[in-house]
Amino acid sequence: MPIVVRLDVALAQRKMTSKELAAKIGISEQNLSVLRSGRARGVRFNTLDAICQELDCQPGDLLEYVSQ
């Protein structure tokens, strides 16, 4: 898929683990792992909102379009 999820980078920059983020935004680690690995078919706006709020970033910092 040409949309790449950069959540790993954002987490590393903030020295936060995915487990911590999952607990803070209230989704399961398994679902967050699906999102991080790019296996998700879509992201809900409220999930994106919670992640951006917690990591203090913009959606564009988490998602990148890579032309193939």
Next chain:
Amino acid sequence: MKVEENSVVRSATLLGHVLLLILVALVAAAAAVVIWLFVDAQQIGQILAAAAGYASDVLKPWQAVALTLILLVQVGIWIAVVFRGRQIFTALTQAALSEASTSAGKAARLLWAMLIWGIVGHTIATVVATWHFPEGMKALEVSLGSTEISIAIAALLATFMSRAFVLGAALWQDHQEVI
């Protein structure tokens, strides 16, 4: 709308048990008919001929056997329908919507088969039951009544259900894959 998942699973489990009881009853009824045929073919033949609308005191053994076979085919289709119905509810208790959809589709096809056999079987039964009647009294009857209409409605509902399950399965998959 929030659906209480446990109550849905409980209802599906309960309906699965009810259908299992019906399945057992149908198999027992089929076995009883076969045993009855061997014990008193004449009697069961007379009862089935009367049920077809052409009561007769004397039937040849082949007529009794043919009428019983027509009944057994009908019971067999019923058993298959109930079996598929049970599969639908078993799949629902396991949240396997695509399996439920497949079973509902098969149940719908079986209900259409039941409708066709209901009409064709009755026609054959009238021919068999009146085979020994004098010329001019023999019958070939095509019956379309409330039973056939009910089965057609049930088949339509099952067809609709199978499509609804397909849509439900797609929605469920979307729900699972959208984070």
